Amino acid sequence: MIIQGAPLGMQWRQHHASGHHAQLTQALLIVVTTIVAAVSLLWTVLTGFAEPRAALAFGVLIALGELARIALPGQREVAPIASAGAIGYTFLLTAGGETVHHQAWQVVAVVAMGMVLGELPHITVGRPPRWGDLARRLFIIEILANAFRPLAASLDPRDTHWWPGLGIMALLVVAVWLIDSVIAGAIRAERLRTPLRVAFRDEIRAQIAIGMAIGASGVLIALAGSVMGIAALLVFTAPLLVTQIAFRRFAEIRLTYLQTVRSLSRVTEVGGYVETGHSRRVSRLAHAIGCELAMRESEVLELEYAALMHDIGQLSLRDPIPSGATVLAPPREQRRIAELGAAVIRETGVLDNVAELVRRQCDPYDETTDSPPPLGSRIIKVANAFDDLVGESTDRDRIEAVVQRLRMDSGSEYDPRVVNALARVLERERTDGERTGQFRIVP
Missing domain, CATH: 1.10.1760 (Arp2/3 complex 21 kDa subunit ARPC3)
Structure with a gap:
């Protein structure tokens, strides 16, 4: 599965801003309601x-x-x-x-x-x-x-x-x-x-x-x-x-919370620790995967918060990771960044669940353990790895290689269910992109 057209970050911005999905239910509702209202108004005017x-x-x-x-x-x-x-x-x-x-x-x-x-x-x-x-x-x-x-x-x-x-x-x-x-x-x-x-x-x-x-x-x-x-x-x-x-x-x-979280997530970008737009792209991709996996609205909201702030622990680094790609850092360094980020989030006093998602985002997936990472953490891990390795690149071979790499590491590092959900999201973007003509994901 490879992507053509605008850079991936631009694709996600376009998709979420304009809502490309054809909402047939809503369109049908508007048409039926309008017809009934027009007939009712005409009848009432004629009869008084x-x-x-x-x-x-x-x-x-x-x-x-x-x-x-x-x-x-x-x-x-x-x-x-x-x-x-x-x-x-x-x-x-x-x-x-x-x-x-x-x-x-x-x-x-x-x-x-x-x-x-x-x-x-x-x-x-x-x-x-x-x-x-x-x-x-x-x-x-x-x-x-x-x-x-x-x-x-x-x-x-x-x-x-x-x-x-x-x-x-x-x-x-x-x-x-x-x-x-x-x-x-x-x-x-x-x-x-x-x-x-x-x-x-x-x-x-x-x-x-x-x-x-x-x-x-x-x-x-x-x-x-x-x-x-x-x-x-x-x-x-x-x-x-x-x-x-x-x-x-x-x-x-609620809106103030989200604006505060978004502002806080940009600190790592302004400081040069991660690429510009990385946190927003990871958040949007995580949101799409969470919906694909039938997460509740409250869980998806916490997932978005955690995805926006998943790299905030990098502020503690003396030397930034090249391009901010934590997926390339040693496991010990990844866990340290996650722990420090969770500690910062807990200081708010109201986002403890979000802090836990951030803390466990680097834990490898192991279905045999008694306490696997929360689903939100597993989603952030996949979304972050994908964007770390792809970013805004439009190179087809690179994107195909990243998807295949995530699949090969499924079961030991990444949750196979989450990786499959990512693949379905990208495949759906291909279909929608072909219909709108703005971008395509080509099999």
Whole structure:
């Protein structure tokens, strides 16, 4: 397996920056959602809006919620207030004591218009939405509206026997949340090339807290609307706004961690201990291998951190290793560098797991031992060796020789499973490269 085209480092930058993978699930979702929204809007305009005051109030709330959308770790975009408002409008049975009669078509039309209006300011200032996430939010409301609104005529919160209606709302919220997690997992699996079961599990863990908060708020808005009218929108979106601020701060902390780690990883490059871009290339390759081996999102994040800082122990060297290629250093020197790097990382007090991955990155693979190196350490070992020996070279024979060398040392020095995963990643890059025409990996 050999590579043609741009240097390997450039190839990985292009691949991860632009996302060359054809995301068929996302494209299909966008098309279906857009068609349903367009038909709903046309039908509603032709037949007229029922209870226009309520429609306007919810539409404004959804627009403001989209304007205040937030980005969560893992490239996830959510709009808690907009989603809660959309759910509330879907479940709305009465407003200030008066029964509402809007149908599913109108729900979809109002939500779609609110989302579009909320996205316009972002687009104006050059922050386009993630169309896949936007389509998911609207698609879930389309399902929810078509499932609930036909039942609305038989439900009345003023009735003493209103518990069945609440139960139906709760079941539908859980059902559409699971559907949303499946869709998000399918899109994520397609983008990262990881198994669907792993992506689905990651989505469940990442969105269960905010998903339940959104669903509960939407149900409360709908039920409170029967007593308080439109004023319920203000009362019950306030707690969700506080929750959204907390999630935003959490995302900012995660982003600060990553930026700090990236800055720390560049110290070895600035000091001339490793080649420029080495840590980033190893991190990206390790990420791809981790996804290929079905690692959880939290494990992949720790793997990225460790891969970025895997060479930080070289700062203790009196004389830098030529080109920073630790794979060419004596085993004793490799272990010393890993130990010192782990000690530096442990000083942060919050990255102990990352420090352990760095500490054991040089341990040889031995499947018979009672305590083999963690999978993350084995991945870093393979990714680092590959980039140490290849770097940004475009020489075909050199790359072929490196892949074969890793294979020959599998079982004694490198984990065969990791090496095979590396080969699959490179083979996939060949296929994607041939389709996009930007670079190729030739067998």
